[in-house]
Amino acid sequence: MKKRLSILGSAALFAATGLGLYISQRIMYIRKKDEQYVYDREVSAKRLDPISFDALPKEEIWIPSPFGYQIKALFVRPFPEVKKYMIFCHGVTENKINSIKYMNIFLERGFNAIIYDHRRHGESGGKTTSYGHYEKHDLKAVVNHLLSLEGEDVFFGIHGESMGAATTLLYAGILEDRANFYIVDCPFSDFRELLTYQFSREIKLPGKWFLPLADIFVRIRNRYSLRSVSPIHVIENIQKPILFVHSEKDDYILPEMTKKLFDKKKGDKMLYMATKGFHAQSFNENREEYEKIVDDFLMKYVDKEYQDV
Known part of the structure; x- marks a missing residue:
C-alpha cells in the first residue's frame, strides 16, 4: 500500500x-506576431501609409533597460520646436508598428511621438513577457530618456493598448504618476x-x-x-486624467475590467465603450468616434493644462 x-x-x-x-x-x-505580418496588415488596412511614414522626421534610438537589454524606440519629431509628446505602448504579441495608427491621431493634433518595442517584442531585447511587471520599468526608462532630451518641463501623455494599457497603469500607479495624462485602451484590471x-x-x-x-x-x-500585475490595486494612486477605452464585444479581455478600473479611478476621467469591434479593435472599427472622444478628452482635461505649462 x-x-x-x-x-x-x-x-x-x-x-x-x-x-x-x-x-x-x-x-x-x-507566441508573437511576425513583424512583416504586422506591417503588411497595417498597410493593407490603410492604417499605415508607407510614403507618409517614411517622410516623417524621425530618429531610431536604443534605450538601456534596467534589466540589461536594449529597448528599440523611434522618436518622431514633426514639431521639433514643440515640447509636447505622446508615448505609445503596444499590446502583447504586437510591436511598435501597431502603434502608428494611434500616433497619427496625435501628430495631427500637434504632438511629437515615441513608439517603441516592449521587451521580447519587435527589435527590443529581453527573454520573457511579464504583462506589465517588468515592462513598466522599461516604460520609465523611455520616459527618462525623453526627459533627458527635452527637459523636465516637457509635456507628455501615454497611450497604451491591451498589455500596453496595463503597463501604463502599473507605471503610473506604482512607479511615478509622471505623465500629464493617460489613454488606456482595453486594459485588464487584474x-x-x-x-x-x-x-x-x-x-x-x-x-x-x-x-x-x-x-x-x-x-x-x-x-x-x-x-503584482494588478492595475485595479494601484489605480487609486493615479491623480492625472485617464481616458478609458474598450469595445463592448471584446471577449479576450472583458469590458467589465475597464469598467471596474474606471469606477475605482478618482478624479478626472472619461470612458468610451465602442459598439463595434472585438479585442483591441475600438479604433479600427470606430475611427471617427475614437478620434472624437480623444478630442473631447483633450479639450476637457488636457489642453488647458498644456497652455498653463
Missing part, C-alpha cells in the same frame, strides 16, 4: 510539474483574473484550479508573482 501511494504521489508530482511548466511557458513565451478567465475558456475547467500552479512556476522561472 505504501509503495502504491508513493507511486501515485510521484505520478501526481510529475503531472503537476509538467502542467506548471506548460502553463508558465505559455505565459512567459506567448492579471490573475484574466488568466482564470482564459484558462476556463480554453481548457473548459475552472481556471482557479490552475492559478496557484501557474503562480508558483512563474515565480520560480521569471521571479515575479502574478499578484
